[in-house]
Amino acid sequence: MNDISKKRTGNLISIQDSLVKARFFDDVIMGETAEISVDGKFLQAEVLQILPDPKNADAGIVEMQVFEDLTGAKIGDEVVFKGTPLSVLLGPGLLTSVWDGLQNPLYKLSEQDAYLTPGMNAPALDEEAIWDFTPIVKVGDAVAGGDVIGTVPEGKVDHKILVPFSFGPCKVESIIEKSSVNITQQVAIVVDEQGNKHELKLAFRQPVKSPIPFKERAIPTKPISTGVRVIDLLAPVGYGGTVGNPGPFGAGKTVLQHSLCKYAVADIIVMAACGERAGEAVEVFKEFAELEDPTTGESLMKRMCIFGNTSSMPVAAREASVFIALTVGEYYRYQGKKVVMLADSTSRWAQALRERSGRQGDIPGPEAFPMDIPDQIKGMYQRAGEDLGTGGSLTFIGTVSPAGGNFQEPVTQATMDATGGFWGLSQDRADAKKYPAIDPLVYTTSVYDGFISWKDRQKMLTTLNEANDIDQTISTIGLKKVPVSNYIQYQKGLTIDFCVMQQDAFEKTDACTRPERLEIINQATQNLIDNTIDFQAGDLDDEQLKELIKHKFDELRQWWRDWNYSAKTEEELAKLPKAVDKFILQEEYAV
Ligand code: ADP
Ligand code: MG
Numbered sequence: 001m002n003d004i005s006k007k008r009t010g011n012l013i014s015i016q017d018s019l020v021k022a023r024f025f026d027d028v029i030m031g032e033t034a035e036i037s038v039d040g041k042f043l044q045a046e047v048l049q050i051l052p053d054p055k056n057a058d059a060g061i062v063e064m065q066v067f068e069d070l071t072g073a074k075i076g077d078e079v080v081f082k083g084t085p086l087s088v089l090l091g092p093g094l095l096t097s098v099w100d101g102l103q104n105p106l107y108k109l110s111e112q113d114a115y116l117t118p119g120m121n122a123p124a125l126d127e128e129a130i131w132d133f134t135p136i137v138k139v140g141d142a143v144a145g146g147d148v149i150g151t152v153p154e155g156k157v158d159h160k161i162l163v164p165f166s167f168g169p170c171k172v173e174s175i176i177e178k179s180s181v182n183i184t185q186q187v188a189i190v191v192d193e194q195g196n197k198h199e200l201k202l203a204f205r206q207p208v209k210s211p212i213p214f215k216e217r218a219i220p221t222k223p224i225s226t227g228v229r230v231i232d233l234l235a236p237v238g239y240g241g242t243v244g245n246p247g248p249f250g251a252g253k254t255v256l257q258h259s260l261c262k263y264a265v266a267d268i269i270v271m272a273a274c275g276e277r278a279g280e281a282v283e284v285f286k287e288f289a290e291l292e293d294p295t296t297g298e299s300l301m302k303r304m305c306i307f308g309n310t311s312s313m314p315v316a317a318r319e320a321s322v323f324i325a326l327t328v329g330e331y332y333r334y335q336g337k338k339v340v341m342l343a344d345s346t347s348r349w350a351q352a353l354r355e356r357s358g359r360q361g362d363i364p365g366p367e368a369f370p371m372d373i374p375d376q377i378k379g380m381y382q383r384a385g386e387d388l389g390t391g392g393s394l395t396f397i398g399t400v401s402p403a404g405g406n407f408q409e410p411v412t413q414a415t416m417d418a419t420g421g422f423w424g425l426s427q428d429r430a431d432a433k434k435y436p437a438i439d440p441l442v443y444t445t446s447v448y449d450g451f452i453s454w455k456d457r458q459k460m461l462t463t464l465n466e467a468n469d470i471d472q473t474i475s476t477i478g479l480k481k482v483p484v485s486n487y488i489q490y491q492k493g494l495t496i497d498f499c500v501m502q503q504d505a506f507e508k509t510d511a512c513t514r515p516e517r518l519e520i521i522n523q524a525t526q527n528l529i530d531n532t533i534d535f536q537a538g539d540l541d542d543e544q545l546k547e548l549i550k551h552k553f554d555e556l557r558q559w560w561r562d563w564n565y566s567a568k569t570e571e572e573l574a575k576l577p578k579a580v581d582k583f584i585l586q587e588e589y590a591v
Contacts, residue, residue, distance in 0.1 A: 010062060010079040012036065018066045018314040019359040020045065022079045023059050031209070033082045034064060036073065043068040044102060045079070046086050046316075048360065065316045065356055067102050084205070088324045090331045091161075091183050091203025092154045093125040095268065096299075098285045098306045101321030106308065125203055130180045133161065133187055133202065141172045146213075146334060149175065149188055149200065155302040157267060160335040161187065164204040165212055169193055208323040211382075212330035215389020220420070222386075223447050224340070224395065227263030227294075227512030228256070230438050230501045233522065234457060235445040237421050239338055240386030240393035244415035247425025248405025251437045252505075256425075257344045257399060258284065259436075259505050261304065263294055263512040266395070267337040272325035273308040274318045274348035284308075294512065315352040322349050326383050326396075333392035341384070343398040346377070350411045366410045374414035381418040420446030440464050440501050451515045452522045459529050460496060467493020479546060487546050488535070491553040492528055499560040500525055510564045517573055524560075524577040531584045556583050559590055 010024030020036070028050055035042040049063040064079075088103055098106045103124040131152035137143060145167040148160045163170065170190035181187060181202065188200040206212065220238030237243050247253045261269050261284075273284065284306065291300040305328065307321040322343055329341040343349065350369060357370040365371035384396035398419075402409045405427045407416075416422055422444040429437040441464060450457060470490040474482055482490075500521055504510045513521065535552065537545050560576070567573040582589035 008081040008083075010034075010081070012073065012075055012077045012079065013061070015070060015073055015075070016359060017355075018070065018316045019048075019356065020064050020066055020070070020073070022062050022064065023053060023056070024062060024079070024081070025059050026081075028060065028062050028081055029083065031085050033084055033086055034062075035080050035082065036066065036070075037078050037080070038070070038073045043070065043073070046320075047081070048356070063360065067314065067317045067320055069314060085207040085209060086320060086323070087205040087207050088327050089124040089203050090206050090328065091125055091201075092131045092152050092159045093129050093183065093203075094305050094328055094331075095154055095157060095303060096301045096305070097125070098308060099124065101274075101307055101309045101317030101324070103307070103324055125183055127182055127184050130182055131159075131202060132178070133176065133181050134178045135175045135187075137172050137175060137188075139172050139174060142169060143167075143172060143190060144169045148335075152202065156296050156298065157303070157337065161200075161202055162204075162331075162334070163190065163200065165206060167192070167198070170198070173197065206327055206331065208320070208327040212327065212334055214385060214387045216387060218386040218388045220386045220393065220395070221447060221449060223450050225263075225265045225451070225515055226260055227514065228259055228436060229503050229513045229518065229521070230436060230440055231423065232451050232513070232515070232518055233500070234440055234450075234461065235421060235423060235438070235443040236447045236450040237395060237397065237445070238386070238447040239395060240384060241395050241421060241446060242381040242384045242419040243395075243397045243421035243423055244400055244412070244419040245397060245423045245425065246400035246402055246407055246412045246415065247437065248427045248430070249401060251405070251425035251427060251430040252435055253399040253401065253425060254344055255505050256423075256436050256438075257342045257397070258287075259511065260340065260342060260397060261288065262291055262300060264340050265295060265338075266340040267303065268329075268332050268339045269304045270325050270329045270332075270339060270341045271304065271306045271308075272321050272341070272343040272349075273306060274321065274343070274345055309348075315348075315355050318349050319352040319356070322346070322380065326380065326394075329394040329396075330383060333387055333394040334390055336391040338393050338395075340395045340397065343396070345401040346380075346398040346415065347401040347411050350377070369410050373410055374417060377411070377414040378418040381415075420444075434497070434502050435505065436503060438501075440497065441468060451518050456522055456526055460500075460525060463489070463493050463496055463529050464501075466490075467497070480542070484535075484542070484545060484549070488533060488549060491549060495528065495553060495557050495560070496525055498557050499564065504565075507565055509566070509568055516570055520570065520573050520576060524580040527577055527580045527584065533584050533586065535586065552583075552586075556580075556589075 008026040010022035013023050014021040032047050034045045045064040045066040047062050047064050051061045053059040053061050133150050133152050135150040137149045143163050145165040147163045150161045152159050170192045173189040173191050175188040183203040186199045190198050220240035222239050223236035288300045293300050293303050307325045309318050329339045332339045354369050384394045386393040400412045400415050402412045423438045424442045425437040426439040467490045470486050535549050579589035
């Protein structure tokens with residue numbers, strides 16, 4: 001047996017894209033990380049498989065995936081095994097940061113201005129930043145992994161400094177007074193039951209593939225105000241909930257994720273951007289640095305961190321980025337924060353798994369994805385949840401981009417099985433520019449108590465469904481055969497769709513609807529649903545009457561839609577239900 005704390009090395013014997021093999025003579029651990037030295041650079045890799053060496057009984061072969069660009073790597077290059085699994089550095093400074101999929105900082109937002117500096121070789125967290133540490137424990141106190149030893153303010157967030165989760169029972173031997181420190185300085189020493197001393201700093205490394213535990217897991221019930229009406233009215237997501245958001249290319253997944261970043265009421269937003277387009281993450285960062293957090297009024301980036309996969313990174317880094325982002329989310333949940341994690345798109349993540357298993361020669365499952373893809377997806381979403389023990393939650397909303405918008409493919413199917421909520425983006429709605437293109441007839445939610453009553457939700461849905469059926473009838477047998485009462489019902493459904501379900505993500509007032517506004521809009525909607533409208537037929541024939549009805553509803557829709565934009569305050573918006581009442585009575589309603 002070799003000692004794994006000694007330097008253990010190997011040498012490359014084969015290179016195949018991001019998958020390499022190396023021969024080694026010491027012990028190697030499954031899942032440990034390694035560094036391959038290529039022209040003075042150290043490339044990060046992860047051990048995937050350990051095999052006997054058919055050519056040398058004293059040696060073994062490791063198969064590794066490399067997270068960085070292997071250009072210049074040669075057979076014989078040295079591999080150093082690190083003895084630690086893939087991990088993330090957790091500590092103050094996470095917020096406002098933008099990293100690549102391996103936590104290499106891409107950009108850092110300075111306190112004063114949004115000035116950008118590339119920092120590919122910089123440490124994951126800023127080592128120069130100074131934090132005001134206030135101790136909470138004292139010498140002699142018993143602590144263990146996950147316990148709080150002190151706090152530092154990180155913007156508006158009260159960041160708790162934790163004993164690393166891997167620690168067993170310890171006693172505090174020393175701890176610094178309230179003072180200003182950076183993440184490289186020692187803040188405490190703890191002694192474990194074997195008498196070993198451990199130095200604690202503000203930051204520590206945490207493996208990313210095993211979840212940070214819950215204290216007391218709960219079923220998510222409290223809805224998040226996302227600002228997106230179709231979601232908050234029909235398919236709310238709870239704090240700690242999970243949602244799969246599949247949609248074909250161009251249907252608005254990324255626009256929706258950005259809306260959620262901007263408007264979802266949460267303490268912290270963690271974004272894993274495995275973009276279809278390179279540079280999307282950087283654009284996001286530039287835009288978000290200028291925007292305000294809806295709850296604090298500060299720069300949106302102060303509650304955010306982004307893991308963006310740059311186009312120069314191999315696909316393996318995408319796989320890492322989702323795990324790293326989840327671990328950051330769990331870390332803040334453990335501190336009692338309400339965290340929303342967004343992943344766009346998990347299909348890109350699944351592709352990384354597919355490419356890897358293909359190269360490893362695994363027996364492929366459906367559409368060449370690994371057989372265990374459903375378990376891997378489930379495992380990812382299961383890390384979300386609400387923790388009553390800490391008061392924190394981690395909500396996970398992942399987009400899926402199935403080729404051709406085919407929801408039958410394995411990643412979409414596995415995501416639907418794994419998530420509590422489902423927001424399906426429809427190609428037809430996107431083509432018709434009905435945004436957000438979430439189909440109000442195709443969704444699921446696991447939250448019963450939304451922002452409006454269950455009964456009101458059902459009534460809205462019934463009207464939309466009926467309108468959809470009548471629409472089908474009109475297109476098959478023609479408008480003539482449809483009774484006037486049905487035609488009015490159809491127009492009501494169109495109105496709810498056009499004025500309530502559809503929303504402009506790019507217009508300041510309309511982009512975000514808070515519960516107070518939602519309540520007013522719901523009142524107007526319910527008035528429209530509940531009341532019969534007597535359009536005076538006079539001596540109009542059936543065709544002319546339907547023409548009149550359409551005209552009247554068109555006017556209402558235009559007015560209502562304009563009012564969504566122009567009613568800046570709730571007092572103004574409150575005119576909406578009154579206007580709808582007047583419309584029902586066929587009186588003058590425009591204000
Ligand atoms: P996806 O990520 O699904 O491929 P995007 O989110 O990039 O699609 O959206 C494609 C385009 O659709 C956007 O550039 C925008 O023009 C339009 N769009 C999507 N959602 C909305 C919305 N809510 N409001 C207005 N336009 C939208
Ligand atoms: Mg997109």
